[in-house]
Amino acid sequence: MSYSGFRVIKEALRGHTGWKPAWRNPEPQSSYDYIVIGAGGHGLATAYYLAKEYGKKRIAVLEKGWLGGGNVGRNTTIIRSNYMLDGNEPFYEFSMKKWEGLEQELNYNAMVSQRGILNLIHSDPQRDAFVRRGNAMMLNGADAELLSVEQIRARYPFLNFNDARFPIKGGLAQHRGGTVRHDAVAWGYARAADRLGVDIIQNCEVTGFRIENGVCKGVETSRGYIGGNKIASCVAGSSSRLMSKAGMRLPIESTVLQAFVTEGLKPVLPGVITFGAGHFYCSQSDKGGLVFGGDPDGYNTYAQRGNLPTVEDVCESGMALIPAIGRARMLRMWGGVMDMSMDGSPIIDKTDIDGLYFNGGWCYGGFKATPASGMCYAHLLATDTPHEYAKAYRFDRFRRGYVIDEKGMGAQPNLH
């Protein structure tokens, strides 16, 4: 069933009795050509592009809970491609271009809103760094503009411009950045993949891998053994847990990142803004709530909840940037478990075990990467060669010393 304005009117006239479930709920078959583990944004996108772009059949996506129940439903919904390093920027700009055509391609309203993202500048050295990053972005075909204080004041008059310690001195804007309705991304990819014959099997937890003579033959699951030619892990947040079942240790630590939303307010924040003197980012959802977040909690955890010191720290940063935010009541807060990699950049690669593939280490930047990650992972699975834009995202970069460390923090995951 295609969705359209005409369809909505037709259903309205018929009392909405004609809507069908958006995807099937199939029983697992005994074997598949491709098994993607994890029905989050990346896993569903991978399955969709495998079927759509590479014409593959017999694809399953296994999910231990319900689809879209992990980090794709827990992030702060921001999309952007404002990276600097060669390994990253082309990939994220590729992702941005995929976002721009996503809804038409999937026939699903994901509420892609290119309302712009603005990184604020608070010192002269920071301006130099942001100018450099903006230039790197433009060299890779992304858009970037350096805004003056007056330009920012016209759009965001309520910011704390004259703070004694962190005055706002300008900003780097990417006007094509913005927000997307995160759940709808999972649902849109799920529906589109299902329509191409992909089996999305929920409540099916992978409990182990069947590995014989260095070849992965299939997965043990809570619903029995399922054979597969190519097994693709796509469970960022739980990557170390899953891959330990295949005897692998990863360059990853798991950390919780909290997010917050206030009660609904009238439109006040037209785009996404980030604080350059602390770690704070904020946008306003279409329902009116201010959605914001900051630093991860910073210790290893698999609990999808954080601790109060981080809440205090994030709210202090918010108050420093937008004093008016203190008048809004916080409605909800939640946590998602992040794969924090050793250089802050992701991994999309084969493993040393034949037939077992890996996608993870997204730190807290996975949501914006969803379309490109799915496309690059599908390319790797279908062709056994890395996609043009994911060539740098290899496991061996750590051993070889070719880390992609945007912030220059070193092998300390909780600082990325």
Added chain:
Amino acid sequence: MIINHPLLGPRDAQEFTYLGDASLIDRPDWQAEDAQQQFYEYTYLRENPAGEHRELWFHEAGDRSWLVVTRNTLTHEISNVEMASDVARARGRSK
């Protein structure tokens, strides 16, 4: 989280900074045959378990000692706190 410091008693985790897996105490021998491989694993690879985890915390806003904290990564429950210097000495190190 409250960390029960062996010398100072219960202290708020906010006074500490977190480094990571306590295996970082065991720096490889730089003269070993496979030192490069050992240092790669030491620097980059982690167990990252779901459950009990021994990890290094630094009492930055306190007595500036390093602690080895055993904490459950699913519940955040802390079951044991040791001085990192004691742990290192127990493994035959001088400090």
